[in-house]
Amino acid sequence: MNAAASGAAAASGLSKLILASTNRQSLIRSLVCPSIYWTPLLVDTILKQLWNHGPKALQFFHILLHHHPTYAHSVSSFDHAIDIAARLRNYATVFTLLHRMRSLRLHPTPKSFAIITERYVAAGKPDKALKIFLSMHQHGCFQDLHSFNTILDVLCKARRVEKAWNFFKVLRGRFQADVISYNIIANGWCSIKRTNKGLETFKEMMEKGLSPNLTTYNIILKGYFRAGQIDEGWKFFLEMKRRKIEFDVVTYTTVVHGLGVAGEIKRAQNVFNQMVDDGVLPSVATYNALIQVLCKKDSVENAVSVFESMLKKGYAPNSTTYNVVIRGLCHREQRERGMEFMDRMRDDGCGPNVQTYNIVIRYFCNAGEIERGLALFEKINSGDCLPNLDTYNVLISAMFVRKRSDDMLVAGKLLVEMVDRGFTPRRLTFNRVLDGLLLTGNQSFAKEILRLKSGCGRFSRRFKL
DNA sequence: ATAGGGTTAG
Structure with missing residues (x-):
């Protein structure tokens, strides 16, 4: 070892x-x-x-x-x-x-503040995040263009693009916004499918005398495909070529994925083949994109054969590759074959991870094989991963398929366990479990859940240390 | 952990 x-x-x-x-x-x-x-x-x-x-x-x-x-x-x-x-x-x-x-x-680093602001934004408190950013220096950490870009990205990734844009407009002069700042904002608009605002940002950046780079073009390209504007995306791709902008693996992966999601499998495969001729090697992410779109819009058999061919070429699939294949198989009612890929994953030394478990648990439960889902849940702990919020949500929902008293007890137990582990269930989840327990005559357990629910309120501090 | 490409189902 x-x-x-x-x-x-x-x-x-x-x-x-x-x-x-x-x-x-x-x-x-x-x-x-x-x-x-x-x-x-x-x-x-x-x-x-x-x-x-x-x-x-x-x-x-x-x-x-x-x-x-x-x-x-x-x-x-x-x-x-x-x-x-x-x-x-x-x-x-x-x-x-x-x-x-x-x-x-x-000294706390810019990274420490990136973490804190990201969590505030995720908790629905973007203004608090901005306040923390503006007071960083009081905690012994200076603000610069770097940290300015980070806070913009944190807001954009949480879909608070409007807020990021307003903050950007106020402070871009002070921090001397660069290409990266504009790319972050443009990508933010594109990620919420407002491609036009992305293009506006792109133009504005050029008006300010900043030159777009390949990342900028890839952002706009992805924006078109993400918004379902396939023709515009394709035209933009050709225009990039005409202007002699050198594509990289990200450009090709964006187009393969974009065309594939739109159901244009033949064209996606052509682009995939074209890239090698152009002297750009596909990456594992490119393969993942192709395999995923084949699963969704073509056949899972073709997806599996691309998977096998990437192995032959010496690529090492990652956990995303396996998860894409497993999901594809489960989706076509081939859960047992999916499980075989899970074993291969184990032999390959890359997982299964919690996402893998969530996929198979979801499909087994949706097919009514609740016991199988629960057995997989028990197996998570045997590896190096722990169930996450999704795992609990999937499993708790599955407990309502049969409406059995025993299932309600399991749902209650899962709810207690998830709270114990620091997750905050949605109010809806609490109410479903409460109703379920009351309807199946588990009054005392319901009372316990009710106490738990009030302890999870907005202002409670359950984890004070 | 300053920006762009693969993972969900609803």
């Missing part, structure tokens, strides 16, 4: 220990044991593995922070902990950690 693999194995063992512990004092004793050689890499790996169990991840971080006699956390571990606390909307802990960093003379 190489160093990285043995490191990951050590991390998995420790993650399982942390997950299994029920007693804080004995966990402290285990973790400060002198035979464990703590390194920032080991801590970061464990924090990532515990990502979908936020409270446990933070408990682990705090134990090392407060109880280990010699080990000192790195900046990157602090960033992970801040990310997890912010995702739990435990902002008090976020600021405690920021202050702790400063008192340890570890």
Whole structure:
């Protein structure tokens, strides 16, 4: 075993220990044991593995922070902990950690602020994010064009493009906005299918004397395809060629995917073949795009044969490749064959990951094979991943297919477990489970769920540490 | 972790 693999194995063992512990004092004793050689890499790996169990991840971080006699956390571990606390909307802990960093003379980085602002935007508080950005310097971190671009991108990725655009207009002079700033805004408009606003941004950037680069063109190209403007996209692609703009693998992948999604499989395949002739090699992402569109608009058999041919050419599929194929198979009622690909994934050393499980669980449950879905759910923990919010939502919904009393109890148990792990179920989910339990005569469990629901309200602080 | 290309189903 190489160093990285043995490191990951050590991390998995420790993650399982942390997950299994029920007693804080004995966990402290285990973790400060002198035979464990703590390194920032080991801590970061464990924090990532515990990502979908936020409270446990933070408990682990705090134990090392407060109880280990010699080990000192790195900046990157602090960033992970801040990310997890912010995702739990435990902002008090976020600021405690920021202050702790400063008192340890570890300066919060622009990345720390990228994380915090991203979480605020995700929680529906974009103005709070902007305020934090504007006060970064008070936390010992300077604002520059870099961090300005980051906050613009955070807003755009969360579809708050209008807000990003307004903020941009006010401050673009002060930060001397560059091509990247304009690309971020143009991509933001395109991502919400407002291609015209993307084009306006593109023109405005040129009026300001900035030259578009290949990324700019790829953004506009993708914008056309994403908005279903296939003809315009194709024309733009030809116009790029006419102007002797050198395509890269992203350009071709965009067109293969765009044409394929529109059902133009033949043309997509032609572009795929053309790129090699043009001296641009497809990447794994290009293959993923082609395989996906073949699954959706052609036949899963053709998709599988492209998958096998990429292996023959020496490409190493990633978990996305496998997930695309597995989804395609499940979609055509070939779930068992999908499971075989899941085994291949395991042998290949790339997963299955939580997304893979979510795909197969969803398809088994939708086909009425609830027990199979539950069995797969139990298997997640045997690997290195933990169920995420989607997993719980899929499974809880599946419990309502048969309306059995036992299923309602399972739904309730899943709901309790997800809250325990730091996820916030939607109100609708709570109400469905409550109704289900009441209708099947599980009054006392329903009462428990009701208490849980009121504890998940907007102003409660469940994870105060 | 300053920008662009592959993963969902509704």
